[in-house]
Amino acid sequence: MKYILLFSILFLTNLSISNGQTNAGTEVSTMTTKFKVLGNCGMCEKRIEKAATIDGVTVADWDVDSKILTITFDPAKVKPSQVHKAVAAAGHDTEKVKAADDVYANLHGCCQYEREN
Numbered sequence: 433m434k435y436i437l438l439f440s441i442l443f444l445t446n447l448s449i450s451n452g453q454t455n456a457g458t459e460v461s462t463m464t465t466k467f468k469v470l471g472n473c474g475m476c477e478k479r480i481e482k483a484a485t486i487d488g489v490t491v492a493d494w495d496v497d498s499k500i501l502t503i504t505f506d507p508a509k510v511k512p513s514q515v516h517k518a519v520a521a522a523g524h525d526t527e528k529v530k531a532a533d534d535v536y537a538n539l540h541g542c543c544q545y546e547r548e549n
């Protein structure tokens with residue numbers, strides 16, 4: 433009986449150590465989200481994607497037809513709300529954050545999209 437108990441303890445100990453080792457690897461996990469950003473053309477696309485690529489954002493892709501911005505980001509480094517702010521600061525209204533009127537007014541003529549209220 434003693435031996436069985438000792439063996440069980442050793443077995444359980446080994447098991448937990450090997451589990452600890454398999455979990456020790458550091459993986460960077462990213463998340464992807466989409467939201468609407470207003471804009472018109474290819475120039476807007478470049479401006480929006482550049483503005484959205486702040487620290488922690490690995491991919492930013494805006495679609496001119498659907499007006500949807502897709503971002504892939506590291507949630508440990510950046511929150512989507514920060515990307516909304518960065519895009520709005522470049523002159524483009526997002527679902528959550530509106531660009532300042534003077535920044536919008538300074539956009540190239542063809543980029544002055546119709547604003548929603």
Ligand SMILES: [Cu+2]
Nearest residue numbers: 473475476543
């Ligand atoms: Cu444009």
